[in-house]
Amino acid sequence: QVQMVESGGGVVQPGRSLRLSCAASGFTFSKYALHWVRQAPGKGLEWVAVMSYDGNSKNYADSVKGRFTISRDNSKNTLYLQMNSLRAEDTAVYYCARDGSRVVPAAIGCDYWGQGTLVTVSS
């Protein structure tokens, strides 16, 4: 069955960096676009970034553009999120999610989600 497992979260000081990973299994990883979506404590969902199936297209939320970088390694079935210059407002549970399509936007939605990894930015 499809599984997506995030890792790499933790407590980090403002201005520092962190890299999240999302290990996927149970499907042909290289055929799907992949997202990062976050949820601040007690808040709603916020889309962060997406990468196309082949890595050739990526898009970001304005709130993270220039600070976060999404990448993938199709040989390792793993999605990454490099987060630099972290701010207190980046504190959230970060979910990776598979899109049912190869490219985004104009796609069909996040059909599988991981359990999330908590990132806390605090001094």
Add this chain to the structure above:
Amino acid sequence: DIVMTQSPLSLPVTPGEPASISCRSSQSLLHSNGYKYLDWYMQKPGQSPQLLIYLGSTRASGVPDRFSGSGSGTNFTLKISRVEVEDVGVYYCMQALQTPLTFGPGTKVDIK
């Protein structure tokens, strides 16, 4: 950016009764290909979100048929024909037409 709004933000429901959530977008979500790029997600307490509806009205795999989605270019509705206790959670609409993808604020559904 496309702004998504939902109403109500809180919805107490009675098991066995119908329920309805409205979602509006600041721009039409109707693509030139004829599809409406609007998704519905449900997040049960303590769980990850799950996809209920995509392309405005298509149920995702495994979603019970008591859930249905409908709508025009900017006005969408999620209906639950007969609410069950397991339907408690927060429901989000999300536009998938253009980046940045944007979610509505969420509608919290709980039992009266």
